[in-house]
Amino acid sequence: xxxxxxxxxxxxxxxxxxxxxxxxxxxxxxLILVFIYLLQMGISSLNWDFxxxxxxxxxxxxxGGGGMANAIVGTLELMGLALVMGVPIGLLGGIYLAEYGSxxxxxxxxxxxxxxxxxxxxxxxxxxFTLVVAPxxxxxxxxxxxxxxxxxxxxxxxxxxxxxxxxxxxxxxAGLALGIPRWKITLHIVLRTAIKGIVTGVLLALGRVAGETxxxxxxxxxxxxxxxxxxxxxxxLPIQIYYYAISPFEDQxxxxxxxxxxxxxxxxxxxxSVRMLSLRRKRS
Amino acid sequence: xxxxxxxxxxxxxxxxxxxxxxxxxxxxxxxEEAKQEIAFDIQDLCVFYGAHQVVKNVFMTIPxxxxxxxxxxxxxxxxxxxxxxxxMHELTPSARHTGKILLKGENLYGPGMDATIVRxxxxxxxxxxxxxxxxxxxxxxxxxxxxNGIRDKAFLAxxxxxxxxxxxxxxxxxxxxxxxxxxLSGGQQQRLCIARAIxxxxxxxxMDEPCSALDPIATAKVEELIHALKSQYTVVIVTHNMQxxxxxxxxxxxxxxxxxxxxxPTEQIFMNPKNPQTEAYVSGRFG
Numbered sequence: 127x128x129x130x131x132x133x134x135x136x137x138x139x140x141x142x143x144x145x146x147x148x149x150x151x152x153x154x155x156x157l158i159l160v161f162i163y164l165l166q167m168g169i170s171s172l173n174w175d176f177x178x179x180x181x182x183x184x185x186x187x188x189x190g191g192g193g194m195a196n197a198i199v200g201t202l203e204l205m206g207l208a209l210v211m212g213v214p215i216g217l218l219g220g221i222y223l224a225e226y227g228s229x230x231x232x233x234x235x236x237x238x239x240x241x242x243x244x245x246x247x248x249x250x251x252x253x254x255f256t257l258v259v260a261p262x263x264x265x266x267x268x269x270x271x272x273x274x275x276x277x278x279x280x281x282x283x284x285x286x287x288x289x290x291x292x293x294x295x296x297x298x299x300a301g302l303a304l305g306i307p308r309w310k311i312t313l314h315i316v317l318r319t320a321i322k323g324i325v326t327g328v329l330l331a332l333g334r335v336a337g338e339t340x341x342x343x344x345x346x347x348x349x350x351x352x353x354x355x356x357x358x359x360x361x362x363l364p365i366q367i368y369y370y371a372i373s374p375f376e377d378q379x380x381x382x383x384x385x386x387x388x389x390x391x392x393x394x395x396x397x398x399s400v401r402m403l404s405l406r407r408k409r410s
Numbered sequence: 411x412x413x414x415x416x417x418x419x420x421x422x423x424x425x426x427x428x429x430x431x432x433x434x435x436x437x438x439x440x441x442e443e444a445k446q447e448i449a450f451d452i453q454d455l456c457v458f459y460g461a462h463q464v465v466k467n468v469f470m471t472i473p474x475x476x477x478x479x480x481x482x483x484x485x486x487x488x489x490x491x492x493x494x495x496x497x498m499h500e501l502t503p504s505a506r507h508t509g510k511i512l513l514k515g516e517n518l519y520g521p522g523m524d525a526t527i528v529r530x531x532x533x534x535x536x537x538x539x540x541x542x543x544x545x546x547x548x549x550x551x552x553x554x555x556x557x558n559g560i561r562d563k564a565f566l567a568x569x570x571x572x573x574x575x576x577x578x579x580x581x582x583x584x585x586x587x588x589x590x591x592x593x594l595s596g597g598q599q600q601r602l603c604i605a606r607a608i609x610x611x612x613x614x615x616x617m618d619e620p621c622s623a624l625d626p627i628a629t630a631k632v633e634e635l636i637h638a639l640k641s642q643y644t645v646v647i648v649t650h651n652m653q654x655x656x657x658x659x660x661x662x663x664x665x666x667x668x669x670x671x672x673x674x675p676t677e678q679i680f681m682n683p684k685n686p687q688t689e690a691y692v693s694g695r696f697g
Contacts, residue, residue: 296540300603303498304554304610305530314557318544 161390168387171380177388181350181366184375191377194385196352197366200267201392203353204346204362205336207271212278213328219279220286220324225312236287242280248340250277255344267353267360270346277341278331285327289320326400333396337389339364363389447474448514449614449644450495455509457490457499464490466668468509472661474613477636477645479659479676481652483696487668488648492616495646496532497525514613530558533607537619539599541591541606547583550591550602554610569609577605578635597628604635608643615639617647621654633658652692656680664688 175193182192219239223232254273259265293316301311317324342348348365349358363385370382450472457465465487472478480488493499494507497518511518518528541550549556551573552566560566570587574580579601583594591602600620607615617636621629636645636658649655655662656676663673664685672679672688683689690696 294540296536296538297542299498299501299536300540300542300606301553301557302501303496303529303534303536304557304606305526305528306554306557307526310557315542315544315553319542321544 164383164387164390167380168383168385171384172387176381176384180352181361184377189377192381194361194363194366194381194388196349197361197363197385198388200346200349200353200361201336201363201389203267203360204270204274204342205332207267207356208274208278208335209328209332210275211271212275212331213282215275216279216282216331217286217324219283220290221312221317223283223287224290225308225316236284239280239283243284246340247277247338248343250274251341251344254341259345262357264357265345265347265359266357267346268356270342270360270362271356273341273345274335274338277335277338281331281334282328285330286320286324289323289327290316292323293319322403322406326403329396329400329403333393333400336393336396337364339368343368363392446476448472449474450646451510451512451515452491453510453512455491455494455507455511457487457494457505457507459490459502460504464668465494465507468670470663470670470673472644472646474514474644475640475642476661477640477647477659479655479662480646480648480665481650481655481662481691482665483691484650486665488665489618491665492618492646492648493534495614495616496529496534498529498534500525530554530610531612532614532616533610533612535600535603535607535615535617535620537622539596539603539623541594541599541602543590543592545591546588547591547594547602548587551605551609554606573605573609576608576635576639577601578631578638579605595628597624597631600624600628600632601635604632608639612643614644614646617645619648619650622650629654652680664691666691 175191176195177193177198178195179191179193180196181194185191219235223235227235250273253276254269258269258272262269297315297319298311301315302308306315342362342365346362346365347359348369349361351361353360367382367385367389370378370385373379373382448471450470452468452470452472455465455468456463468491480492482488490499490505494511495513495518499505499507507519513528513532517523541547542553545553548570551570555566555569571580571584574583579598582598583589583602586593592599594602600623604615604620621632624632633654636647639645647655647658659676661674662676662679664671664679664683664687666687672683672685674684678684679688680692683692
């Protein structure tokens, strides 16, 4: 009877819907649990001292001293360096792939970028070490920035290319028909149309790079002082968390939790701005 | 720079134009044609996409300051032929052409001719209107001037108003010039694109089926616009709508399968075609 078949169909449909929702929750649940756990473990040590003071040696009589101020600033500084060095190269590479590349060159560059996207981050640390630390004979913020920039380039390149390709060809044609030179069309018309997508891509890459520890371990090294020059080692949250987490002192372990909480908050804020940007894009 | 073809110049130099009215008894129409300036002189044009030939041995002279229509069924090569007139076919990697095209006496594809400069002299309007979405209406109209280095604000403001008035859009948008170009209706967007092309003050306007995406009222407005433009611009319009060609043009060319079958004054093409294929097409026996 058709109605019995209908009931069976509806039942199957409901089952699959439930399964889909369950799987979605399964994906989101670890994130929520991790975040709650971090909050629990870290919030007690997250105080004004933590955000403003330098790391202090452990004093058993006065627990909870010192903070990670230099690490927080250091992470932001390294992100800035990676941005300044990595984004122009990735952006121009993406523009080349989307607007000017010949078919053959484009295939190989894209392949190269995809491979580089999968390279373990510690390899980028080695690259930074070989290219910057060894010649300079010093660990430095600059080296850390270079390693992170190298990580960012293939990400920015691919997302830029993908966004530029989405700009309809009719805009380029219209610009050419007006007798505007090609590079001006790319700069003023195509890039301008795609800018929100490009910024989204850059912010995503930045968020990914903000939490990387391995590339910084032997380029930026970490420090317990304020960084005053690009040629000096610099503290960063991931490094500081690592050292504090493996330390035997409970005091420092607690501070590591707080550091992890701050780090995830930074990444969270970046992702939130990405979301907000793309929402505004949808509305317009 | 182009040298305008004018009777006074040739009279001064002493050479006689080919159909000198004083010398032999000629019909007034022929004399009129001879006096008229020629915008494009197309000689033996063939266009290939890879190995496939889409335009075959076309000979045509397009008169200046008038409207010439190109009609024909889909895939007959009319859009391709149009695009060779402002070197837009070069954007397709596999496209190549043979033959000569003279723009007011100059070889369009000559060694000294820069494609970008050519396109400032020969503007194009596309089938689907394409105002730039990140720019306001005012910026859209002036983009061709701004991006080519013109900065004088007073000049730009004047050009903006003139172009929008010529495109019959000024009254509708003068209070909303800061709104994005895409906030207009389809017909208004197409007129905006026309204003944008006119702002460059090209010598010639090419239109590739400009009304095919528009409703009848917007189409009527654009056709009115074409009538108004022809006193100052040469217009070449490709259209698959025969009635539109009959309404707006002075001369019509009928293309079929890449060949130019017949090219004559519009009345002749539609009332009294000489070629049986033309007759079959305009009477609707195939399309």
